[in-house]
Amino acid sequence: MNEDTQTVTPETLMQLRKNQPRFEGLESGHRACLGCGEALAARLVTEAAGPDVMIANATGCLEIFTTPWPESAWRLPWMHSLFENTGAIAAGMEAALKAQGKPTKVLAFAGDGGTFDIGFQSLSGMLERGHNVLFVCFDNEAYMNTGIQSSSSTPHAAMTTTSPPGSARMGKQNLKKDILSIVAAHHIPYAATASVAYPSDLRKKIRRAMEIEGPTFIQIHSPCPLGWGHDGADSIKVARLAVQTGLFPVIELESREMIGSMPIRNPKPVTDYLVLQQRFRHLFQQGDVRAIEELAHIQALADHNIKHFKLRGEGMDAQDSDGADTVCRGGMRWA
Amino acid sequence: MESKLTRGGFAYPGTTLVYKTGSWRIQRPVHTHRNAPCHSACPAGEDPQAYLALLDEDKPREAWELLVSINPLPAITGRVCPHPCESVCNRGQYDEPLAIHSIERYLGDQALAKNWAYPVSPAAENAPHVAVVGAGPAGLASAYHLIRHGLQVTVFDELSEAGGTLFTIPDYRLPREIVRKEIERLLDTGISFKSRHKLGREIHLPELQQEYAAVFLAPGVMKSNEWSVDGVTPYDLHEGLHLLKQWSDVASLPAMKSAAVIGGGNTAIDIARILNRNGVDTHIVIHSSLPDPDKPAADDMRAIPREIEQALEEGVQIHDHHGVKRLILRGEKLTGIEILRMRKLPDEEGRLHRVAFEGTESILHVDQVIPAIGQVVDAAGMETLLDGKSYFSVDDWGQIEGKENIYAGGDAVEGNGGTVTEAIGNGRIAAEAIAAKLRQQQLPTINKSEPVHFNSLNMEYFEPSSRVEQVILSVEERTCETEIEGGISGLQAAHEANRCFACGNCLRCDNCWTLCPDSAVLKTNEVTFDGSFYVFDYDYCKGCGLCASECPTGYISMVNE
Numbered sequence: 001m002n003e004d005t006q007t008v009t010p011e012t013l014m015q016l017r018k019n020q021p022r023f024e025g026l027e028s029g030h031r032a033c034l035g036c037g038e039a040l041a042a043r044l045v046t047e048a049a050g051p052d053v054m055i056a057n058a059t060g061c062l063e064i065f066t067t068p069w070p071e072s073a074w075r076l077p078w079m080h081s082l083f084e085n086t087g088a089i090a091a092g093m094e095a096a097l098k099a100q101g102k103p104t105k106v107l108a109f110a111g112d113g114g115t116f117d118i119g120f121q122s123l124s125g126m127l128e129r130g131h132n133v134l135f136v137c138f139d140n141e142a143y144m145n146t147g148i149q150s151s152s153s154t155p156h157a158a159m160t161t162t163s164p165p166g167s168a169r170m171g172k173q174n175l176k177k178d179i180l181s182i183v184a185a186h187h188i189p190y191a192a193t194a195s196v197a198y199p200s201d202l203r204k205k206i207r208r209a210m211e212i213e214g215p216t217f218i219q220i221h222s223p224c225p226l227g228w229g230h231d232g233a234d235s236i237k238v239a240r241l242a243v244q245t246g247l248f249p250v251i252e253l254e255s256r257e258m259i260g261s262m263p264i265r266n267p268k269p270v271t272d273y274l275v276l277q278q279r280f281r282h283l284f285q286q287g288d289v290r291a292i293e294e295l296a297h298i299q300a301l302a303d304h305n306i307k308h309f310k311l312r313g314e315g316m317d318a319q320d321s322d323g324a325d326t327v328c329r330g331g332m333r334w335a
Numbered sequence: 336m337e338s339k340l341t342r343g344g345f346a347y348p349g350t351t352l353v354y355k356t357g358s359w360r361i362q363r364p365v366h367t368h369r370n371a372p373c374h375s376a377c378p379a380g381e382d383p384q385a386y387l388a389l390l391d392e393d394k395p396r397e398a399w400e401l402l403v404s405i406n407p408l409p410a411i412t413g414r415v416c417p418h419p420c421e422s423v424c425n426r427g428q429y430d431e432p433l434a435i436h437s438i439e440r441y442l443g444d445q446a447l448a449k450n451w452a453y454p455v456s457p458a459a460e461n462a463p464h465v466a467v468v469g470a471g472p473a474g475l476a477s478a479y480h481l482i483r484h485g486l487q488v489t490v491f492d493e494l495s496e497a498g499g500t501l502f503t504i505p506d507y508r509l510p511r512e513i514v515r516k517e518i519e520r521l522l523d524t525g526i527s528f529k530s531r532h533k534l535g536r537e538i539h540l541p542e543l544q545q546e547y548a549a550v551f552l553a554p555g556v557m558k559s560n561e562w563s564v565d566g567v568t569p570y571d572l573h574e575g576l577h578l579l580k581q582w583s584d585v586a587s588l589p590a591m592k593s594a595a596v597i598g599g600g601n602t603a604i605d606i607a608r609i610l611n612r613n614g615v616d617t618h619i620v621i622h623s624s625l626p627d628p629d630k631p632a633a634d635d636m637r638a639i640p641r642e643i644e645q646a647l648e649e650g651v652q653i654h655d656h657h658g659v660k661r662l663i664l665r666g667e668k669l670t671g672i673e674i675l676r677m678r679k680l681p682d683e684e685g686r687l688h689r690v691a692f693e694g695t696e697s698i699l700h701v702d703q704v705i706p707a708i709g710q711v712v713d714a715a716g717m718e719t720l721l722d723g724k725s726y727f728s729v730d731d732w733g734q735i736e737g738k739e740n741i742y743a744g745g746d747a748v749e750g751n752g753g754t755v756t757e758a759i760g761n762g763r764i765a766a767e768a769i770a771a772k773l774r775q776q777q778l779p780t781i782n783k784s785e786p787v788h789f790n791s792l793n794m795e796y797f798e799p800s801s802r803v804e805q806v807i808l809s810v811e812e813r814t815c816e817t818e819i820e821g822g823i824s825g826l827q828a829a830h831e832a833n834r835c836f837a838c839g840n841c842l843r844c845d846n847c848w849t850l851c852p853d854s855a856v857l858k859t860n861e862v863t864f865d866g867s868f869y870v871f872d873y874d875y876c877k878g879c880g881l882c883a884s885e886c887p888t889g890y891i892s893m894v895n896e
Contacts, residue, residue: 020857024854029356031354032852035879233880316799328833329837330392333845
């Protein structure tokens, strides 16, 4: 470190980079947008899962921005599958490793398109056959890579290029698919949701899934500044509000039963979350009665989540929506 | 690794590290150390968040050493300072402000109990020698800081003991053994103390100027303002500060059944509380108002609000917005005073002046009236410096205007609030200036930047936590001797230190490191040049600003490239 100029030399930086006190499966220099929630989620996942893992990665943003030919941001064995066959590829990798007697865990990475829609059939097969694979869905609620088309994960009333608001409709008409229940219905041992806004909770769940022999599934809510239309600096804020409003329930299922949830200490109004995002801007148009109705509808969905998943906290809890991201001097996070 | 295209589309694999995404950036994050509000508000110049950080790391001795590098008398100020730091503490806008004064007192008391040595070494024999006149808080603080700067110091005081005004503060607020212990330890750092040396009697200014490289004057305000009602005074008039001194020296007071104290400063409150404890029916008559959190403080009594509150609890009757109209005398003996309501109102030119309201007169049946309306500098021996004025006029560094190498501080300086803490601040600043001058160095720049505003902190990362309160004796338990406020335990101090937001400073919480989507924040083992534990790798930082918005303490800001 050069004190005179108060700058850090490239050599020192590289030395530091090599000696970071955590495992980094995803290296810098990838081409994700500013404030990308998915890039952060992928790094957090590999940090908790690595280093003895192999990845099958569906087509999508994550695949594109981490591997601009001939470079790779991955510091792990990584394979690009097609959009539709990540489950099958991961199952094959797992079977091959098993045959060789190797303990390496296989991870399957896919976006919401590769999980909810296009890759769903092979995912279902993989789950049904009981492969020892951790399937991670980076849920950014639309086909961001191809130009923000609606997926079955896109929430109700959101604007995408295939669900534009106008005289006929107010954004996407249908509801966000409850993928966690569908996945859990395959009788798998562990399925959970997590959010990039709560990294300790996310890492804890990855570690939990890594310990389990058999198919496991984690859905990570990952804001997309470009597709959702918010400032990259607000990615964490937006993700946190999705949890705090009740729109994205953070829960854990074991054998189809809910065994845990992140309680919400003080539920926030959904407008706090929606107003930060351009994809919901038509809901804030003055004098449009449909907008008022849609806002009420989304609030009702959040209230329903809170009731259905019993998310309302009882007083202060160190692991609730306000306590789970508490920091302290020295950086000792709880997970 | 260099990528090389060959036939068949083969290329050597390379990591994305070869691609510097930093070129995308239009704004960069930077670590910006900013003043915490507590630091900006401290009249002594302390940076409470810095020693709270050390205490939070379970380093109480280092915390104390950092504290005394600014204020060498924490056991004293921890008890008597009105702690403006707590009024501005950002935590006050979240739940309750940090109990900074309790921590300060805890650290001071720990040092006394464990006899921690002040982190200074005595000056070299050939170092320049500075004279300090007055061994009150300002004089002692300047002496200590001069020693810290490697200068020799001699402190002169007319009394037999160092401490000055500190001894007029009643024992129930500031026990004298605490004052003695802390000052004794302070003098042991190599300060030479000459008692019974009064300026104009044993020592003289011209000689001091000749014999010493610089002079710091902290004589306090020893002369009471004249007081009378239309030229009339009772024959047995006792002045407030004089009574306090008498009480402090011999623990006795003139016989009286009831008294009216005139004035609203700390002297008025102190003497009123002591009279009240001695069974005297005590009234305070003051033309300004009682402090009210809901009203602007412009016309408030000058005493510390906490002391006013305790005085009221104990039964002292305060007649605010009242003035004395007439003394009722039988011969020259007082039998009562006539008071009436007053208000501060603007005149035709908008200037505030006091207006008395006819028809609001009432009689207080008291046999003593005790003025405590402030004091001025006793000019003896310093006539040439004062030039007929009541206080010294000094510049930002404490130098008396137009006088080379003569500095002044404490209550004797014009515009001072009359607190121990402010006096200590004056002493330190003058010592800095003297040291720089004698070494022919540049004066350090005074950091007057805006403190971190509550809005630049991120409250998502903190949890509510209740403030530690000192144990306070009930009104029935209070005496003249026993200290009213108890200290806090080590556990309580640790709890309190943990509540600090570390406004404008690195909390080392790992947020930036954990949340950077581009792994462009690198963690370091040792503290970096900017006082944090992280460096930005601008080769890869895309400038998204996530670290800045999620930094809990407002330590990271985004600047344009």
